[in-house]
Amino acid sequence: MSKEKYHQQLSDVIENSLLHLYGQVASNDRFVPLARRNDIVCKFLKPKLKQPCYKSIKGDIKRMILVGQRKDGDLEAKLNELHSMSVDFQKKANDAQKLFDLLSILLSKHGFDSKIFDESAQAEPEVIYVLQDHLENCFEDNGTQIAPVSMLIESDRSLELIEFINATQLFSAELKESDSNNQQSHILLHPVK
Structure with a gap:
């Protein structure tokens, strides 16, 4: 897989994870604490580990899930940081x-x-x-x-x-x-x- 396709696939997973999280949070009438937010994203990401189309970014997905499972982890903040880096990479592509x-x-x-x-x-x-x-x-x-x-x-x-x-x-x-x-x-x- 080319570097660009790898970054595009990773970017898609990050964006879809954030969209899923924000959709779940918006449908909830109450405040959603950090631990619950991490759980929402981890449950969204886990099935992707078994899908062959995500084979090239499986390690990245595992690392995201590990961040969400840590007691002090803030997966939402990490995904936003990765998304920002992905946007910068896309801007630099010639x-x-x-x-x-x-x-x-x-x-x-x-x-x-x-x-x-x-x-x-x-x-x-x-x-x-x-x-x-x-x-x-x-x-x-x-x-x-x-x-x-x-x-x-x-x-x-x-x-x-x-x-x-x-x-x-x-x-x-x-x-x-x-x-x-x-x-x-x-x-x-x-x-x-």
Whole structure:
């Protein structure tokens, strides 16, 4: 598993644990003491130890549970600290890596495959095409984006695609041009600062 996927999975577990805790606390009319908060989160985390999809972060989950089981442990504070560190890591990821992450998300969650545009090949519908020269010229050597990246797609879901991209908060997507007859769209990706 790549470093980025590891951090993303760990971040998801941390965020979901906090959301679960805050949902439980909000549904309770009375004050929820620290020991009970730790118990709520530990009960949420324990089943994840047996799930194969969490194999790569099993050790991290065990350490979180141990914090919650200690007499003086404050698992909520530790999760908030880890969440803050995770957000900092994501901010430091370079823009080129963010483009790779975005394309991976669009494929896994929304079914949009992506390819380098090849003029000699027949374009496929529902496939995002990125221009090779944009990959070479829109990013500096350190991965910082210096110009908008063009994406081309033939799909009746172009506006949905833009919403999906913007929802990731990795880039800001803009519809540059659209041909409704052929359902072709040119989308620009701008860096999010």
